[in-house]
Amino acid sequence: MTVALAFAGVFGYLVVNVIVGLLAVSLSSSVAIGAGAGFLLLLGIGTGLTLAILRKPWSFGLGLGLMIGWALATIVSAGYCTGLNPALYA
Numbered sequence: 470m471t472v473a474l475a476f477a478g479v480f481g482y483l484v485v486n487v488i489v490g491l492l493a494v495s496l497s498s499s500v501a502i503g504a505g506a507g508f509l510l511l512l513g514i515g516t517g518l519t520l521a522i523l524r525k526p527w528s529f530g531l532g533l534g535l536m537i538g539w540a541l542a543t544i545v546s547a548g549y550c551t552g553l554n555p556a557l558y559a
Contacts, residue, residue: 478534506552
């Protein structure tokens, strides 16, 4: 069950990442990109850690999935999709 929820967390994070990323880039202001990056960081790492600390089987798997999704999106896109490398936006 934990592994399935981890995959669900990764998929859920990537879906939210695409929506927030498109919204932030379409607004094309540094404030929108910063707010999007902060939201994605808080969603991926903050919510993921909170759910993992609860130590229930469903919350642990989902929390790990959110953190893995954030890390995967950051590594694959060199920080572009998560707002960690704003130099790529110019």
